[in-house]
Amino acid sequence: MVLGMVALMAPVSAATTFLLTPVSVEHAKSGSFTLTIVVNPQGVKNYTVKAELEYPADIVAVKSFTFANDWLPLIKPGYNLIDNARGVLIKTAGYPGGISGPTVFGTVLFSPKKAGSGTIKVGGSSLALDAQSKNVFGSPTKAVVVITAPAAPPAKEVVPKVPEEEILPPEATTTPVPPTPPLFDIKIGPAAEQPQQTGIPTVAVVAGIVLTVAVFAIIYILHSKKIAKKKIGKPQA
Numbered sequence: 093m094v095l096g097m098v099a100l101m102a103p104v105s106a107a108t109t110f111l112l113t114p115v116s117v118e119h120a121k122s123g124s125f126t127l128t129i130v131v132n133p134q135g136v137k138n139y140t141v142k143a144e145l146e147y148p149a150d151i152v153a154v155k156s157f158t159f160a161n162d163w164l165p166l167i168k169p170g171y172n173l174i175d176n177a178r179g180v181l182i183k184t185a186g187y188p189g190g191i192s193g194p195t196v197f198g199t200v201l202f203s204p205k206k207a208g209s210g211t212i213k214v215g216g217s218s219l220a221l222d223a224q225s226k227n228v229f230g231s232p233t234k235a236v237v238v239i240t241a242p243a244a245p246p247a248k249e250v251v252p253k254v255p256e257e258e259i260l261p262p263e264a265t266t267t268p269v270p271p272t273p274p275l276f277d278i279k280i281g282p283a284a285e286q287p288q289q290t291g292i293p294t295v296a297v298v299a300g301i302v303l304t305v306a307v308f309a310i311i312y313i314l315h316s317k318k319i320a321k322k323k324i325g326k327p328q329a
Contacts, residue, residue, distance in 0.1 A: 107230025108220035117237040129197040137190035142219035148210030149179030160196040207241040
């Protein structure tokens, strides 16, 4: 009876367990975090493993899953799924030659959606098949995740501004701008020719009048002298 009881208890004690590390996650909403799935056959060789994770879809979402080395993924409906709407991840793979000790199955990359807390656990549909294709999966495990809101930046200390003495800017010294020369000036350009052209005839006329008056004056003086001489030389009666 004792041997029978031991025989019945052996599969239970040797049941495969899935470990989630870290078991407690506290992360800010602004970044991503990872969760590693470890398979522990506890001495009984496992050849095929199907891991099902259930996670709170309202606060986290799966961005990607990466198998560990030497696992051969099984890409088949019902064995390969990422459903962020329902919060379910299923990944299945075989291991050539089997595993009998703790072995990393894969890594899940989670992206936080909002602040909150929830549980990520191994679902009851997970499998661990031995050499006889018997499911030796034991009790499910879980990990607690807490998503915290990003820390608010420290408030900037407002320093009161000390009023400064009003400093008037120095008066700007302005350089007088020389007047713009006319388009036609006496000294430059065509305007210089006009006074010369109108001045020459005027001078000539004035000179001619003066010369004429002088001539007449000389003639008149000479004529007056002749008349006077005639009157002096004429005998009186």
